[in-house]
Every structure is written in structure tokens, then in C-alpha cells.
Amino acid sequence: MRKSLTSKKDIRRTTSLVKRALFDIIGERIRGSHFLDLYAGEGGVGIEALKRGADSVVFVEISRRNAGIIKKRVSQYGFSERAEVIITDVEGFLKSFRGEQVFDILFADPPYESGEYEIILENLPEFKGIKKDTLIFIEHFHKKILPEVMEGLVLLRRYRYGDTILSCYRRKE
Secondary structure (H helix, E strand, O other), rough: OOOOOHHHHHHOOHHHHHHHHHHHHHHHHHOOOEEEEEOOOHHHHHHHHOOOOEEEEEEEEEEEEHHHHHHHHHHHHHOHHHHHEEEHHHHHHHHHHOOOOOOOEEEEOOOOOOOOOHHHHHHHOOOOEEEEEEEEEEEEEOOOOOOOOEEEEEEEEEEEOOEEEEEEEEEEO
């Protein structure tokens, strides 16, 4: 396992504007969904998914400190039964996942100045936790251009909010 990628000062929270936009895009699909929050940080996006009616959220976060914050927040909101916090790196999670659950919505917010985008792009097409109609959102800096087509995935649309872009993918048909 790699050294933790994030410390408290490295966390770049998803802004309220981007979070609101994400859930506006998702709309009613959030209700009853299974949501995967990669690079969960302190859990803001996944907790919002639970508040909006997701059946379950899996948070993947490498930092034990941040994972503890997520667990505490989930408990405070009464969502413990609907949330799972996995303390590991995203690459390890994507490669070792055996399809125990299939996700309807996947959200990834890697650190902007990292090589984590390449890890996502390399591993998502083979990830067993997504199906044909899973919505995959990757948050990134506007100067980081993600491909329109990856092996097995196709870009549906890019949404720009200031310096932030949400790229939305799904499996190729």
C-alpha cells in the first residue's frame, strides 16, 4: 500500500457549487442508488448522496484520519447502516474488487496535482463494480483534459464550474 496521499492541508473539498451541480445532474437517480465515493476525503459528497436518498454509499479513502472523520459524520447523521468506509488506496480497491456490489453512481475526486487520474483511467474500464448504465463522474481541474473514449468507457458530457470540470462517463454499449 502506498503512503497516504492526503493530509489535512492537502484536502481540496468539492465546492458546494460543484456538489449541488453534481446532484442536480444525477437528479432522482440518487434515490435507491448504490453510490461509490472514491478519494472520499472527509466524505462530503457521499454523505450528501445519503441525505438525498441513496440506499448505500461506499467511501474509499486512504487516510485513516479522514476515514475516522467519515465514520463519525455518518454516525452523527444516523447513516451507519447504509455506509461502508474502506481504508485503502483507490488503485488497490479497483483492482481487488470482486463484484460484491454493483454501483449505480461512481464519483472520483483525485488530488488535482497527482498521478491518480492515470490510475483511474487505467483501472475503471475493468472495474467489476460498474454496469452499462452506471454514471461515472470524475472531478478535475479544467486544464487536465480527460479522454473522450477509454477502453470500455465513453464520455457523455463535461460540465464546467469555474476551474472545475465534472466529466461524466458510462460503459460503451
